Every structure is written in C-alpha cells, then in structure tokens.
Amino acid sequence: MELHDIDLNLLVVFNELLRQRRVSAVAEKLGISQPAISNALNRLRRILGDELFLRTSKGMIPTPFAETLAEPIGFALGAIYNTLNATTTFDPASSSRTFTIAMTDIGEIYFLPALMKRLGKIAPNVTISTVRRTSETLQEEMETGRVDLAIGFIPDLKTGFFQRRLFRQRYVCIFRKGHAVAKAGMTLAAFREAEHVSIVAEGTGHGMVDDVIQRAGVARNIRLRVPHFVAVGHILQTTDLIAVVPQAYATRTLAPFALEQAACPVKIPDIVINVLWHAKNHREPGNQWLRQLVFEEFSL
Template sequence: MELHDIDLNLLVVFNELLRQRRVSAVAETLGISQPGISNALNRLRRLLGDELFLRTSKGMVPTPFAETLAEPIAFALSAIHDTLNAKPTFDPASSTRTFTLAMTDIGEIYFLPALMKRLGQIAPNVLISTAHDASETLQDEMEAGHVDLAIGFIPDLKTGIFQRRLFRQRYVCLFRKGHPLGKTGMTLAAFREAEHVSIVAEGTGHGIVDEVIARAGITRNLRLRVPHFVAVGHILQTTDLVAVVPQAFATGTLEPFGLESAPCPVKIPDILINVLWHAKNHREPGNQWLRQLIFDEFSV
C-alpha cells in the first residue's frame, strides 16, 4: 500500500477509536456524525483487510492487528501535528546566520556603521554580506533567496515585493570647504558654471538626477563621470568639482573629507528610501527580525 492510497482522516478516526472506544464519543470529538465515523471505519477495514475494532458490551475493542498499528500511527499523527503547529523562531543572541543585503555604496556608507554597531550588541555572531545587484537582476536574486533584504531607492523593484519606508531624502550639492561657492552661494548661474562630477549609479533610481537636470534645460560642465559614489568624497576634497548627491551621502562625507553642502538650485524630486523583501520571506522569523531592527534604527 502507498501513502496516496489512504486518507489521513481515516487514521485520525482510527486513533480516536483506540483512545475512546466509543463511536458516539469519537463523533463528538471530531465533529462528525456517527454514521460518518462508521463509514470511515468500514473504509479503513477494506483498505487494511482487518476488522480493526469489534463491538462489545464494553465498547469498540481493537483486534490484535489494530493493537500493533496503535503506537506507530499515534506517533506519526503526533509528529505531523507538531510539525504543522510548530512556530519557527529566531534568536539573534545565539544565531550564526548570514544575511545578504542589497544596497548601493551610499547604503553601505550610511547604514552599515550603525547597523553593525547595533548587531554587535544584540546579535554578535550574525554575519552581514552586502551585494550590489542592479535592479534588473535583484528581483531574481530575491526570489531565489540569495538576497534577504534590499535597502535604498529602488523604484523598479515591484513584483512579489513588500516594502516599508525608512525616510524621505533630498538631493544637495556637495563640494570642498574653501570652494568659491562657499562664499558666493549655489545659485543657478553658479551651478551652470561649476565643473561637475556625475555619478551614473546604473541599476539604481539615482539616474533621475541627470534626467531632471537635462529636462530643466541645464547643460552641466561635466569634467568626470564615475559609476558609483564611493570615490566621490576623495575626488571633491582635492578639486573644485561639484557633485549632486543624496543628503544621506553628504551627511556621511562632510566631516571625514572636509566638505560642505548646499541646496541644489535645480528642483530634483525627493526620493524614498525603503527596506524591501520578497513575499516568500514575509513571515520568516529571521527576516522579520532584521527588517524590524533596520526600521527601528533608521526610520524617520
């Protein structure tokens, strides 16, 4: 006999008859009519080729064959019940799990110092790995379980994705201390005349900067294009170049690199920084814990 040949509910009836020995009591416990219990027993008798239970003045008495089945069936049903009702948990204090977070280099600069400090306090053995996935591959990586969470401005990440807002972010102009713009101010005319570094940041939403500036009819005096933000602080501190960057990046680089920031004279829409996760991890305890931690630490 194969498992697909038998209805699990028949074994539930069998187990209850072993325990209570009365059809009426089993019917009341399982919420099934007495004829329904009798029908289930008859089906099981035909499947197993044994009477299983005999009617006596003391109730339904199991046959020797039924008694041999009693313990393994009770054990199997108990194991199934416990498995289906088990609630997975996550203990950050003892976990050695690795979480992979997708973020840009801005995200690494802004989020990781505070996040790692907090993890050191409450989850000392948890390992964080970051990935710089472009939005066109990030969807697949999250669906496959290779990336646990994504953090940042990722407007193209939608299908099967949950998200929670952390904060709203504006763009500012960034330049070195002592730059002539620090005295004259960042006017639209000064913005046009300044020499600029442009950050391409492919696969993220930061491409809107160049698009918005172009739509405003402004042609920047571009001297340098770089694919990411990580070198921008080093570049600005020793040149007169200007960069248009998110406020979070500016905040993290002002002091270390001796820079200043000013409102951008071109109106660039604010961006929303979110923590995002795939639907498959929506109720996974470890994922729930980490995204709540990130929300508590960084949401405004």
C-alpha cells in the first residue's frame, strides 16, 4: 500500500473512533454526519481488509488489528498536528499563555509554591491551571491537548507518552506530636493497634498502599477514609489517628501541623515521581520549556 492510496481524513476518523467508541460522538466531534462517518469507516475497512470496529452494546469495539494500529496512527497524527501548529520559539518573558498541569493535592502542596515563585521571576504573565483526573480521563485530556503536563506517580500512562524522572520517595507514617507512638516507637505492633486514616486517592498510583499492607497480612484499624490528602494534616493535628503518606507530603506538612514522622514498619515500595507529556507535545516549544523548568526546579 502506498500513502497516496489512503485519505488522511480516514485515519482521523479511525483515531476518533478509538477514543469515542460511538459513531454519533465522532460525528459530533468532527462536525460531519453519522452516514459520512460510517462511509469513511467502510472505505478504511476495504483498504485495510479488516472490520476494524465491531458494533456491541458498549459501543464500537476495536478488533485486535485495529488495536495494533492505534499507537502508530495516533503518534503520526499527533506529529502532523504538532508540525502544522507549532511555533518556532517560546519566549517566557513575554508570553501570556496558560498551561494546564494534572497533579494531585500532594502535587499542589509540594510543587506549586516553588514553581509559582520561579515563574514570577522569569515568566510573569504565564498562568498555571491545575486539574485532577483519573488515569483514563487524563490520557484522553493529554491526547487532545487540553492538559499539557502531568506530574506525579502515574504508572498507568504509558503508550504514546514520554516521561522524565524527578525523584524517588518512600512512604512514612505521620502523627501528632505527643502521640503514644512518638515515645514508644512505630513498631509493627503499634502500627496494628493504632487508629488509621486511609487516603483513597482514586485514579492515582497511591491506591496500592492499602493493597501492599493487606498482602503483608497486616490488618489496619481504619477509623476514617478520605478521598484525598489535603485534609490529613488538619485531622492528625487534633486526633490520635496516624496516616501512611508519601515523604513529599510529610515534608510539607510536619512543621505547619506540628506532626512527626516515623519509618513505616510495613515495607512499601518506593515510588517514582515523574513529569509526563504526550507525544503530540514532544517538540512543542512551550511544552518543552515548561517541562525543562519543572525538571530543573525539582529533580533530585
């Protein structure tokens, strides 16, 4: 097959069907009729000799052959889009661009103070907008360019993404000053007996903490579950609850909330904090500038 044998628009339809899984949604996104989408799909089926998508109660499901085409076609379309829309330079001193970064509440606590201070000096008119997304939603948002970067522990973002390591960190136990475990020590027995606050952090890699502790055969006395980290310092400050948190969160939380930390008696694997971006933005000058800035400011 030669490139002149295929219409680029057919690949655009293919790529959107992979994302949307419904002809009606693709038609709405591309601003053309549903029959036109069906016609484009039929043309592509004839060219490639495969059904590509099968109609089910859950929408249009890609065939195994279509799944093998997904990454290279997505990458190629992203490269074309980036080339046609790229600017040759990015001047942070004069730019008034808004960048959207996906991060958790830990990320906001740990990264934003230093990042905004640095931007105030070298890019005074650049604006940062943060969002929280599940890994599934985040992939789509970054593929479409609505999110520029993601920072954190996000092991599910792989195909079509680049990443650069910022640092590794361990999990620790934190609790208020004067807590019984501060004097007796955070032994495994003390860990079992203590009352815990568990942080769900849905859609991030931090959910593995509960699984690791359970697999170790340790039953925690969980008195409270919260969906995110932001309130944990306030909670621990006035209770006898303890929490297992990443070191980055502990670093920013101990002093403001009069807390202490101890090594966790259950072995929890270290995690890697990365800055991630989609292939379509790999050579985009503004994205390159921002991720290099993040790396220079926070890599250890």
